[in-house]
Amino acid sequence: MPKTTGRVTLPSEGNFLNETKEMMARWGADALRDSDGTKLPEDIKALDAKIYTTYFVARGHNEFARKHMEECQQMYLMSRRVTAVEETVDIPFMEGYFEQQVMPDYVHDCKKWWEVIDRTSGEIVAVKDWDIDETSHTVTIKNASPFHEYTVSFLVFALWDPTQMYNHITNNWGEKPHEIPFDVRQPASGQFAKDYLIQWLKENPRTDVVRFTTFFYHFTLVFNQNAKEKFVDWFGYGATVSVKALEEFEEEYGYALRPEDIVDNGYYHSTFRVPSKQYLDYMDFIQRFVARKAKELVDLVHEEGREAMMFLGDNWIGTEPYGPYFPEIGLDAVVGSVGGGATLRLISDIPGVKYTEGRFLPYFFPDTFYEGNDPCIEARENWLGARRALMRKPVDRIGYGGYLSLAYKFPEFVDYIEKVADEFREIYDSIAGSRPYCGLKVAILNCWGKLRSWQAFMVAHALWYKQTYSYFGILESLSGASVDVIFLSFEDIRKGGIPEDIDVIVNAGAAGSAFSGGEEWLDSNLVSAIRQFVYRGGGFVGIGEPSAVHSGGRFFQLSDILGIDKELGFSLSTDKYFTKEMDHHFLKEDRHRSFDFGESMGNIYALSQDTEIIEFSNGEIHISAHPYGKGRGVYLAGLPYSYENTRLLLRSLYYSAGKETQMKRWFADNPLCEVHAYPETKKYAIVNNSSEAQNTVVYDGEGNSSHICLEGSQILWRQM
């Protein structure tokens, strides 16, 4: 590969000038950044590079915050459940929370803003029947129903930014002050945020890119009495709440939110919950506020001739990069952490910014860069995982974080990243902004649709969860597959129907969740629209518990399309005749190992002999297909990410759309390899996703095949 430069951001630090120059040259970096715990010294800032500087809007200004404690951010919290054993019951509502993080709000009228709920009957306890002891943080309920469970939903002030708290506690920062989050919705805070930025821009003339980390409201992150994480939702609007926000909401929407509209039984409307109308209204209300306020800051940055970059995380709530208001902010760029293909696409697909940047792993921190460890392992895994997605839609820049001096001590790592940076630029320049060949257009259907593109099935950002990995694999698979992917909500279909150009709809997730859809499936217009779509030739792929809500004698409301349903125990009296899997089927043509369905799904049975049973074991179906008019339904019991499962999903998509004869175009037979074609630039790439050498048959756009050998992780670029 020829040596190229640019599109790479490096962290740097003090007393590291010459090494920084060397690393910039090796990796072709054209931008330098500070990092958590580092500040760029003047000699570094003087280098020929763009300078990024981290900027906190709503924390890190305790001298201001302490003077305006009434403008602290707020949250609604739910107490633990307490069972009444007689007619009087005490609820020490702060139990289980961390008093250094949150403090009950006794400033505003608790009888107005709090709610005591009988969770056994579901009823709200009359305010006359409870009182608060502010000393012990206890609500006492009288006239309680014995052996009912009660909770208190109460407002708190947030005293400590949870990200700083986590770093503070983890790194034993001792006496370092706790950064107090203030709320820019409040008058003094709103003004301060602007004034300070103006001053800061003046004081930091060498900063080219203001790296907002981030804006106003942290994702919901609450700690317990032992300062351990208690609740985390990377999408949660918990920290956006305040009396002022609730009052303004009521004025604007004409109805008041209840505490329960936020608290939601203690689920706090996590992204897995089917959102209520109230919660959607509230989100929209917050998004509009955040966009308006963020624009004010971005405008100030632009007035000073700098760029505004947003970090996708921490205080990102309300920005919703795929939401309708995000482009109005006017950001130049978004930067985010890349955990794999799906998180890369989450960044690179963001509309309305000039460029995107991915922060790759590993972070240059001592947990990876210690003697005896090989940081190349994590780097290679991260790069190969994300590279598939880069081939589809690259971020415009890559970068790293942490202490450059740590990475510098690992020459093999430096070598490896040099290759990565060169390969990234080669990919970027070869694609040159052109659209890759897509054999199919696939819509992921759930409650969130476009708003949470590439964000389905996540709790905390890209962490593994037992209940999610069997679904998250779908996104990871698709992130690098040669299909066009869009995200569609149930509401989109209700309002605008199913877009004409969609080949396949995918619905996946646990029953009742926002991703499967829960009671959305009781909407007969929705169900009919999808049936019509498939009947006329479209594909439907259901994974896990698709269209699941028990009604009318079925659990999967699209069981007629899928040809299967899940036995809940109500239809045990009905004989299940079909238990033999087919020896051969398009979906398993290249499967040599047994299938891996992750957590899988039990008790799936075929409804008719038309159902093609592709995998049957343990007395149940795990893969099936079923004709429905001119289209087909395909069922998969789960799809944890692997190259084999990516292939299984691709086959499912083509088969469901009735386009299985078209799959072998710009295609590699070997599931460890993929072909990406760029008709506009007349180039195509044959990619070995594995670290080992691979042989594969490769098909061109007309389906002509040839045999190719690839070295480990090689990309072979060819002209059409």
Add this chain to the structure above:
Amino acid sequence: MPKTTGRVTLPSEGNFLNETKEMMARWGADALRDSDGTKLPEDIKALDAKIYTTYFVARGHNEFARKHMEECQQMYLMSRRVTAVEETVDIPFMEGYFEQQVMPDYVHDCKKWWEVIDRTSGEIVAVKDWDIDETSHTVTIKNASPFHEYTVSFLVFALWDPTQMYNHITNNWGEKPHEIPFDVRQPASGQFAKDYLIQWLKENPRTDVVRFTTFFYHFTLVFNQNAKEKFVDWFGYGATVSVKALEEFEEEYGYALRPEDIVDNGYYHSTFRVPSKQYLDYMDFIQRFVARKAKELVDLVHEEGREAMMFLGDNWIGTEPYGPYFPEIGLDAVVGSVGGGATLRLISDIPGVKYTEGRFLPYFFPDTFYEGNDPCIEARENWLGARRALMRKPVDRIGYGGYLSLAYKFPEFVDYIEKVADEFREIYDSIAGSRPYCGLKVAILNCWGKLRSWQAFMVAHALWYKQTYSYFGILESLSGASVDVIFLSFEDIRKGGIPEDIDVIVNAGAAGSAFSGGEEWLDSNLVSAIRQFVYRGGGFVGIGEPSAVHSGGRFFQLSDILGIDKELGFSLSTDKYFTKEMDHHFLKEDRHRSFDFGESMGNIYALSQDTEIIEFSNGEIHISAHPYGKGRGVYLAGLPYSYENTRLLLRSLYYSAGKETQMKRWFADNPLCEVHAYPETKKYAIVNNSSEAQNTVVYDGEGNSSHICLEGSQILWRQM
């Protein structure tokens, strides 16, 4: 053992006089019976034995039935679902049914008695919008909503008794007439049933016991177009339906049933469905009718000085031996098939009869009694399984069915049954009607309660189902355990509270089923009553998905008692701290092998550090316990039957009730052995449930221990 006689019934047949005498002597039989396909000849009837004769009330009289086809039995059936693809849709409603079994009822006004339902919207289609073509058995719907699914609920006449049909088809009976079931609710049939019995009794003077097989209505058993079983519910009231019954119901109850009240989305109110009020009313209505009509026949038998015995099966619907009206029938005896311990108790616990009889396995049929096969294997398994239950509550008689001539050819089998018969009489005489020692009183709580004592988790009688065996094991375990078992319904608790003498409540089953309880758990009075019970010292054992209905932020409504809940995906954002199982716990003191939870349960997590995690694997809990006031909750992920699981359940029961120190009374340490004590007769028995020799420590009623060696399957009787 001394040679004893009596309490044993043998089948006999023609040309088998001397062998019958020999077998009677060997097995100590004092009664002879005919069997399916055999008739006792006069020489056999002349022997010194009670003579049982099978009697069919509502079938086997085709000369009558053919003259009164309008009095055929009826059923409601649901057509398959048909999707409308335009505004007109045809439903060939007989598709999938067997025209030799059922025929649409066009006699009664279809527009009045049938129902066309839009299963997608749940709405009933107006009668003006559909018409029937009686030639092709097709309903045509107009003004349909495209891509909605439609069904027809239609009345049929039943033309063939399903048990005879099954035997007819299985045995290729060719031209043998199909026995037409007639409905004794109709005038001519009701009269005929009595007249014929009077005449029959006169013609069969040597019959001592009229073995009713059974009364009027077969359990629901419907065949498909290929004459294969399509729907089977051993508890189903499907065949009790008729226009006359529906009219009489409306007159008596003041409201009309809809077809859907029977059809129930195609589930036909299987015993797994939480029963609706309408269905419970209907069952009660049928039970009263059946009891009244059956009494008329039993009275006729008694007038002739004979005994009336009911076979528990086939046409038993509406008798409900544990229901309120059963004793009114005045039966002398019930006989039923013994598949194991639970089915034995199902027979032996029946109240309101003079004696009970168990028909043991194997049946003397060629499928077992063929050259090269050892029928002793099945006999031993059946006997050892049932014997545990006999030790708790014996049937009064045992018996066999089939062809005695077949069994006679297997001398080792004849030897084995000779021992069985002697052992049975020894057990029976030793217990002498006394009540065995019970260390605890346990209530199984579900929708059916006492009505379906020992009948929970069954589809067809005692058959294995993937979705049931992990729960049926509870009944099988308890059937021979030294605890008192009662069956309690939710309604019982609502009406009368929890009986004072209960130690432990057990709730088990799949979420939403009649056995777990589904929406019954939304009743806060019910929930509070159980909480109070446990708080005051009672035990609660939940198995599978106990108290499961998603509401108020919990799936298990008694999760506060159990200290665990099931993660449905809504609370993934909440940290789960407790993942370490305890090294030692009362529940696993004698466990040496890994646990077997059958189908098991996923995603169970602990709610607090008070939860005692007893088994944790695959990232989830399978056994736990939790203190609640003075009582405890215990959770088990499933309990397929085994001796080890019987012990696990016993430990769970004692532990939940806080009586774990009292477990080792009349107790054997070795889980393959059990002790049964009879304080009234001052005897106790140490039983080896296995076929191999066993060593065990045995505890007496004061907890004093001694060491005992037992031969394979031995019972050691001792005086206290």
